[in-house]
Amino acid sequence: MTTPRIRIRGLKKSFGPKVxxxxxxxDVQAxxxxxxxxxxxxxxxxLLRCILGIILPDEGTIEIDGEDILRASPMRQEELRRKIGMLFxxxxxxxxxTVFDNILFGLKAKSSLHPRRDRHKLKQEALRLLSQVGLDESVAALSPSELSGGMQKRVGLARAIAGQPDILFFDEPTTGLDPIMGAIIDGLIVDCVKKLGSTAIAITHDMASAQxxxxxxxxxxxxxxxxxxxxxxxxxxxxDIVDQFTHGRKEGPINVETHPTL
Known part of the structure; x- marks a missing residue:
């Protein structure tokens, strides 16, 4: 069998008494x-933050292309994590x-282009990424506060795919969006993943988005x-547990604690 792009074994993390x-x-195959x-x-x-190195797990291994990032040197960890793009x-x-500088930040972090020597190439690539997520280059000069929620997600996606990462993570990509905009963002994610040939992990509680x-x-x-x-x-x-969750049933093995409204 081929080595999984991501392999996790025995991963544990607790915060105080809470496991x-x-x-x-x-295993996530390429x-x-x-x-x-x-x-x-x-x-x-x-789980995503453990893979990204934002949180250190208590036990276990996390391998990228067969190499355990938790036991690699700090420099090697940085090299391995440069393979990852993240839509928070x-x-x-x-x-x-500005929108432009947000995307440049992603490009400088993951691209081999030099910030000064290749400034024109970086600019062209940033504008190409904007176009890839369906935004006009006039948006580049705006600040995030001037954008709608859907446009902010698109800019976040453009920054995530900067440098053509091998692995893409999506953290609740449709949160805060109406159903139509959620479907549009999901479509862009699928298109970007296919074009890059990337391996993707998305976390969500939105069943339509998941499928x-x-x-x-x-x-x-x-x-x-x-x-x-x-x-x-x-x-x-x-x-039974998956079925209750995916169908949103009140009755079942998942006991949800409720509190009376004051």
Whole structure:
């Protein structure tokens, strides 16, 4: 079998007494779009942040192309993580920068182009990325605060794909968007992933988005991956927990704590 683009084994992370990740095993093959679903607080974002190095796990291994990034030197970790592009929840654009400078930031971090020597090439590439996500170059001079939520997501996507990363992460890509704009963003994500030939991991609780983006899927529940399969099977998984979650049923094995409104 070919080496997975991403291989995770025995990953654990706790915050005090709260166990968030409890022995995660996951393989993501090159070219796969993996969607990870789960309720709020299930550990989806913590899992991505462990892979990115933002959070240090308590135990386990995280391999990229067969190399454990947790045990690599700091310089090698940086090299491996340059393979990754990230679309953060709510886009996470730099408010003090224009749209153009936000995209340049992504290009400078991951591209081999030199900031001064290749300034013209960087500018042209930034404008090409804007066009790829459906935005006119007139948007480049605007600040993030002048953009709608959908436009901010597009700029965030343009920054994520800067430098043509081998791996793309999407953290709740449709949060805060209406259904039509959510479908548009999902379509752009799918197009960008296909054009780059990248491996993608998206985390979401939006079932429509999960099936549009992913070809593989998994569900996190109480710190464990309780189901893995085809994204097209999410709504008929034959797993009681997955079925309750994906269909939004009140009754079932998932007990949601509710509190009376004061």
């Amino acid at each position: 968030v990740l409890d022995g995660i095993d996951l 070219g796969t779009s993996m969607v990870i679903i789960g309720g709020s607080g299930s550990g989806k974002s913590v 929840q709510n886009a996470a654009l730099f408010d003090s920068m 549009r983006i992913g070809n593989q899927a998994a569900m996190l529940y109480k710190g464990k991956l309780i189901w893995q399969g085809l994204a097209q099977d999410l709504l008929h998984s034959n797993n």
